[in-house]
Amino acid sequence: MNNYPLQEIRDDYASLHHLTYLNTGTVGLMSESVLARHLENLAAYERAGHVGEPDARAGYERARTSFANLINADPDEIALNRNASDGVNYVLAGLDLPDGAALLTTDQEHPAVLLPMTLASRQTNSDIHMLEIVDDDEAMLAQLRELLSTNRIHLAVISHVSCESGQRLPIAEICRICREHGVLTLVDGAQSVAQFPVDVREIGCDFMTGNGHKWLCGPKGTGFIYIRRDRTNLLTPPYAGDGSVDPRFDRSKFLKDAIVNEWGFRADAQRFEFGTRNWHLYGAVEDAVDQLAGIGWTAIQQHVAEISTELKSDLAERPGISLHTPMSWERSCGIVSFSADGWDGVELSERLWQDHQIIQRRVQIPSGVRISCAHYTSREDIQRFLSALDELMQPVRRKP
Ligand SMILES: Cc1ncc(COP(=O)(O)O)c(C=O)c1O
CATH class of the missing domain: 3.40.640.10 (Type I PLP-dependent aspartate aminotransferase-like (Major domain))
Structure with a gap:
């Protein structure tokens, strides 16, 4: 969505300058204002x-x-x-x-x-x-x-x-x-x-x-x-x-x-x-x-629907990844859960945080990771997460 004021929104969240925060499903960030x-x-x-x-x-x-x-x-x-x-x-x-x-x-x-x-x-x-x-x-x-x-x-x-x-x-x-x-x-x-x-x-x-x-x-x-x-x-x-x-x-x-x-x-x-x-x-x-109403509920939904749908498509086409969230926006929301072959969810979640400073959450059945896309989530956040996932998946994918 071209006119969504994402940068303006992000500027009001101090920690987004140094964190990749993909865990609004646990607790959201409070804006500075x-x-x-x-x-x-x-x-x-x-x-x-x-x-x-x-x-x-x-x-x-x-x-x-x-x-x-x-x-x-x-x-x-x-x-x-x-x-x-x-x-x-x-x-x-x-x-x-x-x-x-x-x-x-x-x-x-x-x-x-x-x-x-x-x-x-x-x-x-x-x-x-x-x-x-x-x-x-x-x-x-x-x-x-x-x-x-x-x-x-x-x-x-x-x-x-x-x-x-x-x-x-x-x-x-x-x-x-x-x-x-x-x-x-x-x-x-x-x-x-x-x-x-x-x-x-x-x-x-x-x-x-x-x-x-x-x-x-x-x-x-x-x-x-x-x-x-x-x-x-x-x-x-x-x-x-x-x-x-x-x-x-x-x-x-x-x-x-x-x-x-x-x-x-x-x-x-x-x-x-x-x-x-x-x-x-x-x-x-x-x-x-x-604050959210001022951005516009419809605009927020559209933004979150776009980035979460893109994320689901990106995950679905990666070898070794099983998506647990329905593709359609009407049957899902900003939460995207998946499992990765060769990884326990807790371990993958910890490594995404420790090695890449990406904040997300594990899910348990099936064992995997949950990503939350919110009104302040950017495509760059998602790309950073996908690159980290690819890096962590490399040894698994290399196995004969
Ligand atoms: C579906 C669902 N219900 C309840 C809770 C717990 O919420 P609270 O911490 O407000 O009690 C959570 C928190 O993650 C949740 O995901």
């Missing part, structure tokens, strides 16, 4: 203490609106938290799983999903069923229908984009089929939000979790859970504190016996928020969103 405001927010609140709280809280509330707007939710359907893992835990710990009910997930989930699920399964004696992610959407949906018809599944927790292969799942179809079977859906949006348009109303999910620190390039330790308004009462928070209850805490009433039993959780998603929080961290969520 967002960082400057982020540090101002931090200093203002830390210096002013209680006097600074209204401003810090105003930034926190703007983050709620920013996250809500990004996924077409309403702000009262958003609980702010630390990360995507928090959101999965909120749902699994908050749902009253009926006896004998089972859970469903996929075979490519992040520990953010798998660990809370196994915890819930231990605590409630529920089975976990696995949908196998395959490179054929229709076959995958048929498998889903079969699983839902033969098991009493209560909740499905499914990533919108696999953190392993980068495959974009037909999530609206998945949620529709779950709904037809009376199954609740929690979508893990950690790898989809800010990569391409995500609309919870179109997707039709009950819950969605996400974070500010990957593709949004916002502050670390900022995340959200979307709770569809009419599903709020399905979740009873495992913790209570000032801010999460209704009516608001009032000591004079609380000391009278009756009120002890009278409070309930707030009617909105904020039933999960209480106590003093890092209000000031969230101000930069809005700045990060605004």
Whole structure:
């Protein structure tokens, strides 16, 4: 894309001057302009203490609106938290799983999903069923229908984009089929939000979790859970504190016996928020969103689609490389995963970093490497990575 202001964008990222950063799927880089405001927010609140709280809280509330707007939710359907893992835990710990009910997930989930699920399964004696992610959407949906018809599944927790292969799942179809079977859906949006348009109303999910620190390039330790308004009462928070209850805490009433039993959780998603929080961290969520929106979501998507598609073609034509990410943009995103003959993924990932200072991440099944193409990724970054890969592959390719 000729008029994409790539150089201007890159100039705002200090470390891109000396690093080849291809790991936005783990954490994004924060631009210098967002960082400057982020540090101002931090200093203002830390210096002013209680006097600074209204401003810090105003930034926190703007983050709620920013996250809500990004996924077409309403702000009262958003609980702010630390990360995507928090959101999965909120749902699994908050749902009253009926006896004998089972859970469903996929075979490519992040520990953010798998660990809370196994915890819930231990605590409630529920089975976990696995949908196998395959490179054929229709076959995958048929498998889903079969699983839902033969098991009493209560909740499905499914990533919108696999953190392993980068495959974009037909999530609206998945949620529709779950709904037809009376199954609740929690979508893990950690790898989809800010990569391409995500609309919870179109997707039709009950819950969605996400974070500010990957593709949004916002502050670390900022995340959200979307709770569809009419599903709020399905979740009873495992913790209570000032801010999460209704009516608001009032000591004079609380000391009278009756009120002890009278409070309930707030009617909105904020039933999960209480106590003093890092209000000031969230101000930069809005700045990060605004920065990307200023570049243009469509322009970013077009840029990322172009370079990731080129990368996939380049990898596919190299001997000894197996690509794990679908070729089409509609079934993928900026994540590209592959395996290399003769290389374990962990080892290849380490050598790309140690020998070539290229930052990427290993994937485990199949063992390989994951490259993330983001709005600031250049063709030169990709060329540097491909040259490094070719160099590391030379001894393997030379073998008779
Ligand atoms: C699909 C997916 N879900 C969840 C997470 C965890 O996100 P967080 O660190 O915000 O809990 C990741 C992180 O890599 C991920 O890829």
